[in-house]
Amino acid sequence: MPLVATEFTPWSALAGGVLIGLSSVMLMLFFGRIAGIIGVVARAVSAVAVPAIDRNWRIAFIVGLFAAPLTVMAITGSPVEQTVSDNLPLMAFAGLLVGFGTALGFGCTSGHGVCGLARLSRRSMVSVAVFMGAAIATVYILRHATGVL
Amino acid sequence: MRVLFGFLSGLLFGLGLVVSGMANPAKVLSFLDLFGAWDPSLIFVMGGAVVVTFVGYRLVLKRSAPMFMSGFDLPGTRLIDARLVLGAMVFGIGWGIGGYCPGPALTALPLLAPGTLVFVPAMLVGIWGGVILRGSTLFTRNQKEATA
Numbered sequence: 001m002p003l004v005a006t007e008f009t010p011w012s013a014l015a016g017g018v019l020i021g022l023s024s025v026m027l028m029l030f031f032g033r034i035a036g037i038i039g040v041v042a043r044a045v046s047a048v049a050v051p052a053i054d055r056n057w058r059i060a061f062i063v064g065l066f067a068a069p070l071t072v073m074a075i076t077g078s079p080v081e082q083t084v085s086d087n088l089p090l091m092a093f094a095g096l097l098v099g100f101g102t103a104l105g106f107g108c109t110s111g112h113g114v115c116g117l118a119r120l121s122r123r124s125m126v127s128v129a130v131f132m133g134a135a136i137a138t139v140y141i142l143r144h145a146t147g148v149l
Numbered sequence: 150m151r152v153l154f155g156f157l158s159g160l161l162f163g164l165g166l167v168v169s170g171m172a173n174p175a176k177v178l179s180f181l182d183l184f185g186a187w188d189p190s191l192i193f194v195m196g197g198a199v200v201v202t203f204v205g206y207r208l209v210l211k212r213s214a215p216m217f218m219s220g221f222d223l224p225g226t227r228l229i230d231a232r233l234v235l236g237a238m239v240f241g242i243g244w245g246i247g248g249y250c251p252g253p254a255l256t257a258l259p260l261l262a263p264g265t266l267v268f269v270p271a272m273l274v275g276i277w278g279g280v281i282l283r284g285s286t287l288f289t290r291n292q293k294e295a296t297a
Contacts, residue, residue, distance in 0.1 A: 004175040005186040013190040016169020017197025023162035024198065025205030030154045032215030032222055035162065035202075037252040038276065045273060047280045054218070057155030064159020065256045071160065072167045080167055082257060083175035084264035090246060095254070095268035097243025099275025102251060104283050105236020106224070109250040110162075112237075113195060118202035119223075126229050127237040134241025139181040142246065 004083045024115055031057060036111020038102040047103070101131075151217050163256040169194040172257045174248025174264075181245055232288050236279065 024035035031054075033039075042048045044058040069080045085091055102108040105127055107116060112131075116124020142148045163172075170176040171194060179188035214220050244250050249257070249268055257265050282288070 004179070006170070006173070006176045006179040006188045006190075008188055009170060009190050010193045013169045013193035014197045016165045016167070016171065017194040017199075018201050019161055019165030019168060020194070020198040021165075021201025021205065023158050023165060024202045025209060026154070026158045026161065028206055028215065028221070029209045029212075030158065030216050030218075031151070032218045032220060034222075034224065035158075037162075037250075037255065041251060041255070041273070042276050042280055045276070047273075047277050053151070057151040057217075060152040060155035061159035061162070062255060064156040064161075065163040065166075065252065066259050067156075067160050068163025068256055069167050069172065069260055071164065080172065080257075080260055081170075082173045082260055082262060084257070084262035085174065085247065086264060088263060088267045091264040092267045092271040094243045094247030094249070095271030096275040097239050098247065098249065098251060098254070098268075099272035099277075100279040100282075101236045101238070101240030101243060101275070103236070103276045103279025105233050105240060105279075106283070108240060108252070109244075110252050114198045114202055115206075116224075117195075117199050118206055121224070121227075123224075123227060123229055123233060127233055130234055130237035131241035131244065134238045135181045135245035136183055138242045138245025139178060140184055143182060144184055 020110070020114060021118075024110070024118070027061075034111055034115045036107050036115060038099075038108045039106075039111055042103060105131075154217065162252065165194075165198070166253050166256045171250075172253045172260075174253075176248075177244075177250075177253070178248040181248075230288070232283050236283070 027033055027035040040058045040061055043050045043055055044062055072080055107127060112124040112127040166172045170190060180191040247268055254268050254272060258269055
């Protein structure tokens with residue numbers, strides 16, 4: 001990952017967070033389900049089996065995710081700002097760890113981090129503390145201790 | 150109806166990720182880089198999302214059922230076990246390497262960055278592996294099955 005400094009953007013961050021929260025509340029209101037992306041994906045691709053009635057809306061949810069950056073580009077007329085590492089083997093390894101870890105640990109940043117914390121779940125508090133700690137330690141090791149990234 | 154509202158929920162979630170900057174791995178890594186040029190923006194993303202969800206859930210869960218399903222399906226387990234901790238640890242390491250958690254990675258897929266195009270399929274492979282392992286007897290012996 002090239003070391004790219006980013007600006008502190010509290011207002012857009014807060015606005016985006018509110019949208020994410022509203023979407024989580026909508027999922028509970030419409031479908032009675034936690035807005036955990038990894039759970040949605042696992043059931044959409046049938047890694048976890050569910051009846052079709054409980055799968056189709058999840059596929060539509062993922063299509064909605066895909067539509068989001070395209071919508072933003074259509075409205076603003078400019079590309080979405082993004083810097084992604086070009087180290088493809090490393091990104092593949094990262095993807096493998098993220099998928100494996102979130103499935104094994106029953107949730108990710110959205111399921112444990114947003115919905116779980118909002119439900120004051122002890123389980124989610126433990127999960128968030130562990131994955132935050134592991135991620136911060138990983139970035140420290142890669143950027144400062146070894147300078148790999 | 151289910152499909153339409155599923156799509157709209159996903160669109161809103163994705164817009165939140167794009168607007169907040171979470172779909173940009175550089176921004177996420179700057180947040181995780183406490184000992185570098187730290188960018189605390191993501192605290193505001195999490196804070197905003199958790200507060201809205203906290204209030205919204207309290208209103209919604211007063212209903213007897215959601216609009217399009219027969220009942221609420223909430224994780225009932227309170228089990229804090231090896232799967233939860235190991236899984237979170239592995240996820241955190243992957244998050245710290247790539248700067249993507251699952252939602253932003255999927256949302257950023259149409260932007261077609263090469264890194265994203267290899268990250269997402271690898272993530273799907275990982276999900277299959279994680280689901281299989283979490284249900285294996287290695288973890289579930291003498292334990293009540295967890296959900297989610």
